[in-house]
Amino acid sequence: MLAVICCSGCGLTAPEINEPFDVDKPPGGYTPVGFSATAQIEYEIKKRIYCDLRAAVKAANEVPVTEGPTVDRLTVKQPGQIPKSWGAQVSLSLQVDETSGLNPGVAMNQALPNAATVFGVGIANTVTTPQSFSLGFGGTVSSTATRTDKFDPYYSVEDLLKPYAPNSICAGGPPYIQNDYLWKGWVPAQSSPFIIESDLRIKEWLVGAMFVANALPSSPIPSQFRGSSATDAKSRKGDKGNEADKGKGGGESQVTSNKDTVSLEIKFIIVTSGSITPTWKLVRFSANSGSSPFFNTGRTRTHDLIITIGDPSLISSNSHLASQIGNSVSSANKANGSSNGN
Structure with missing residues (x-):
């Protein structure tokens, strides 16, 4: 019953990212000096990811490593696991x-x-069978509404x-310096699993992933796969590990910063649903006696995070784009499955 009340109207109006128990600041929605509960949640999520990412990059670069241009021999020293010319998408x-x-x-x-059916002779061999006639009428009305908010920052x-x-x-x-007087003592909306979860383990992932990338580096990346020449020049200038070597064949420049692009995806899926089925069974008619609920409603939250860290090149961009496309296809298939289920 609680789930039905919380999800009443689901699929009939544009969904909100926040939950019904989250509160706008000030109450009543957005004002020039306030923020809706959805805006609060999205700010808190982005802040959590940003701060965890900063701590992860700092921890990874506190680990001294030795790197070289060949796959099986490490010769060149660098102060940390991640070059400063890299970025996080x-x-x-x-x-x-x-x-x-x-x-209904x-x-x-x-x-x-x-009906009485007699087998052989005698009352003992008579079988009585009840009889009835039933004519059923039914229908189905369903509605699905989807909202997706996306943020794609680069650091x-x-x-x-x-x-x-x-x-x-x-x-x-303070979270909102320009409106600090409004937020003193205020606890922002925090119903997202990205906020509730005590540790997203971004630091643990990044330190381990960069250790693997440094322990067994890839082959040098040809310059034609690294995006614009301006980006290459800036990258090579800012990081000694990215200095170019001339190839033997057509003179193509190759970079010696050959660590793998690394990606992390974290997804939370929370589903709540409820149903109500009043049933009548009378002499002349019966109602809602089938297996389908009379009224059902549900709300599914899918919160997905993708982090790609690497050289700001075409390869890193393609890796991140591939993760985004895969996530979009998965979300579309899930939404179609939910609507077909009704």
């Missing part, structure tokens, strides 16, 4: 699917006399390694 997708279904059913009943490793400013949000600074 982040994709955050917050999707809400709300569904409602109405499945009525059957007209007519009682008929019992350079050099910026992520900078020390915290005195008013940094990652150092406990």
Whole structure:
């Protein structure tokens, strides 16, 4: 019953990212000096990911490594696992699917006399069979509404390694400096699993992934697969590990910074649903006596995070794009499956 009340109207209006118990600041929605509950949640999620990513990059670059241009011999030293010329591409997708279904059913009943069947001789061999006639009528009405909010920030490793400013949000600074007087003592909406989860383990993943990339580096990457020449020049200038070598064949430049592009995807799927089925069974008619619920409603939240860290090149961009496409296809298939289920 609680799920039905919370999801009432699901699929009939544009969904909200926030939950019904989240509160706007100030109450009533967005104002020039306030933020909706959805905006609060999205800010808190982005802040959490940004601060965890900063801590992860700092921890990874506190590990000294030795790297070389060959696959099986490490010769060149560098101060940390991640070059400062690299960057982190982040994709955050917050999707809400709300569904409602109405499945009324009525059957007209007519009682008929019992039929007696005699086998052999005697009353003991008589079998009585009840008889009745029923004519059923039914219908289905369903609705599905989907909302997806996406954010695709980019952070350079050099910026992520900078020390915290005195008013940094990652150092406990106020979330909205321009409206700080409104937020004193206020707890923002926090119903997303990205906020509830105590540890997204981004640091653990990044330190381990970069260790693997440094322990067994890939072959040098040809310059034609690294994007624009301006990006290449800046990358090679900012990182000694990215200095180019001339190829023997056509003179193509190859970079010696040959660590793998690494990606992480974290997905949370939370489903709540409820149904109500009042049933009548009378002499002349019966209602909602089938297997389908009379009224059902549901809400599915899919919160997905993709982080790709690597040289700002065509290969890193393609890797991140491939992850985004795969996530979009998965979300579309899930939404179609939910609507067909009603």
